[in-house]
Amino acid sequence: MNVEAKPLVVISGTSSGIGLAMAREMLERGHSVLGLVKNAGTDPLRHPDYRREQVDLSDPDEVQERIREIAATLEQPPRALVNNAGIGRMANLEQLSLADIKLVMNVNFLSHVIVTRVLLPLFKRQGRGDIVFTGSESALRGGRQGSIYCASKFAIRGFAQSLREECGKSGVRVSIINPGAVRTPFFDELHFGPGEAEDNAIAPEEVAAALAMVIEARPSAVLHEINLSPLVEVWRRK
Numbered sequence: 038m039n040v041e042a043k044p045l046v047v048i049s050g051t052s053s054g055i056g057l058a059m060a061r062e063m064l065e066r067g068h069s070v071l072g073l074v075k076n077a078g079t080d081p082l083r084h085p086d087y088r089r090e091q092v093d094l095s096d097p098d099e100v101q102e103r104i105r106e107i108a109a110t111l112e113q114p115p116r117a118l119v120n121n122a123g124i125g126r127m128a129n130l131e132q133l134s135l136a137d138i139k140l141v142m143n144v145n146f147l148s149h150v151i152v153t154r155v156l157l158p159l160f161k162r163q164g165r166g167d168i169v170f171t172g173s174e175s176a177l178r179g180g181r182q183g184s185i186y187c188a189s190k191f192a193i194r195g196f197a198q199s200l201r202e203e204c205g206k207s208g209v210r211v212s213i214i215n216p217g218a219v220r221t222p223f224f225d226e227l228h229f230g231p232g233e234a235e236d237n238a239i240a241p242e243e244v245a246a247a248l249a250m251v252i253e254a255r256p257s258a259v260l261h262e263i264n265l266s267p268l269v270e271v272w273r274r275k
């Protein structure tokens with residue numbers, strides 16, 4: 038079966054968490070999905086309308102080359118691009134190495150700029166489509182031990198806002214979804230996470246539902262930003 042016969046949604050970071058939930062939601066809604074994953078061996082999703090490509094978003098040069106190669110294999114232009122993959126390195130600034138700082142900025146910001154830059158002409162040529170970013174509440178306000186993570190998310194939000202202005206006349210919509218605490222493996226390596234009670238975090242499926250709203254909005258309306266978080270956000274130290 039040709040997995041690209043259905044409208045194609047390209048999503049980065051489909052191996053877990055929010056990206057995985059987004060991929061499932063889009064598949065359920067009749068799209069085909071191309072997942073961009075760091076390790077081709079670790080993607081749990083199996084579906085006839087899903088395929089994946091390996092791209093390490095920590096290396097900007099590799100990203101540009103890989104996305105060009107992948108773009109050349111597409112049998113149809115994407116209906117949507119969801120720049121979702123991301124990592125957290127949370128510590129006081131002087132505890133972060135230069136390698137940590139580059140990694141966070143490359144994965145959370147620069148790689149998304151490059152992926153978008155390579156694919157944007159495909160959207161402009163068809164005169165439609167959605168480019169969506171997974172931002173964060175950390176794109177809205179800074180916080181202790183979040184200097185570089187917040188900087189990466191503020192950067193992607195500024196990029197999204199500017200791109201929206203650039204692309205509107207071409208029929209291309211740009212949106213950013215800013216979640217608060219979401220219960221995902223994002224916190225596995227961090228020294229804190231959402232509180233243990235179910236209500237202390239939202240579910241990745243709720244962020245995926247926000248993506249569906251963005252993509253299914255009337256074509257001449259654009260949802261600029263969606264901010265969503267648990268009603269009462271509770272964090273715990275591990």
Ligand SMILES: NC(=O)c1ccc[n+]([C@@H]2O[C@H](COP(=O)([O-])OP(=O)(O)OC[C@H]3O[C@@H](n4cnc5c(N)ncnc54)[C@H](OP(=O)(O)O)[C@@H]3O)[C@@H](O)[C@H]2O)c1
Nearest residue numbers: 050052053054055075093094095122123173218219221223
């Ligand atoms: N969880 C939250 O509370 C929360 C809140 C606000 C915003 N966010 C944002 O939501 C997005 C998704 O995070 P999540 O919560 O779903 O966490 P997650 O489950 O850890 O997912 C992160 C995804 O990014 C991928 N990724 C990491 N480094 C990569 C690299 N170098 N190259 C390619 N892919 C890479 C991961 O792939 P591997 O599994 O292969 O490493 C994984 O698929 C991130 O942008 C995060 O900043 C999360």
